Amino acid sequence: MGKDFVRCTYKELCTEDGVTILVTDYGDGNGTDFIMSSTAYSKLAQPDKTKQLISLGVVDIEYKRIFCNYPGYNLMIKIDKSSKFPDYLAIEFWYQAGLRDILTVGLSQIKNGEPMTQMKRNHGAVWDVLNPPNGALWVRFLVSSGRSAFQYIETVNAIPANWTAGALYDSGIQTS
Incomplete structure (x- = not known):
């Protein structure tokens, strides 16, 4: 946020x-x-x-x-404790720098591949999806600065195929 x-x-x-x-x-x-x-x-x-x-x-x-600033940190993806591998995935974002809002979140097995599985905002900063794709997951965001400027951003690093509840993964990017 x-x-x-x-x-x-x-x-x-x-x-x-x-x-x-x-x-x-x-x-x-x-x-x-x-x-x-x-x-x-x-x-x-x-x-x-x-x-x-x-x-x-x-x-x-x-x-x-x-402006949020987290020197030395990329945007981190935390697997929420409510997640149940492999049937339910809930994530939240830590160290989100800048002034942009994350509007949508999608998951894909193949980087830049289709189709994207769309997540929904569950509560607060938590996004979730039932039956997420199998394998390593690339995350794609639609972000906005609060004006009419929208941009898609995709993680450099994937959430590993064997993700676990409570784990924190480096996205390799920042939203600012």
């Missing part, structure tokens, strides 16, 4: 400093933009106003998306 700088607009309870958060999901309920951890939410408050801010629950904020 990306990183955002978030600042609470309640001057009497919040600092001007704000907090940088890693966004992993889109909020769909309660009219909220962000559902933050209690640790991040507490950092919005002035030191002696934390309990008061937390008691409000939902607050108005200002936010700005910022």
Whole structure:
């Protein structure tokens, strides 16, 4: 997803400093933009106003998306713990640099080959598919910078044929 700088607009309870958060999901309920951890939410408050801010629950904020930078890291593909080889594959992406959003994810046995098996966004940053293709899997992404510019990117390295739940694999690319 990306990183955002978030600042609470309640001057009497919040600092001007704000907090940088890693966004992993889109909020769909309660009219909220962000559902933050209690640790991040507490950092919005002035030191002696934390309990008061937390008691409000939902607050108005200002936010700005910022560039993610992970020096020395490619985009990594984590096989989610819910995956069951070979019938169900769920993946998430770690160290996604830049400002782009991953819009679609496809899998293929042969690099640049067809047909692509499309994954669906399950929840948060997790994408999944029932009955993934057998063998080493190349991953192809459609990414966007939030404007009308779309681009397909394909991994250099494949997810190995004998992938395992919990494993982390280097894609060999970055999305920025």
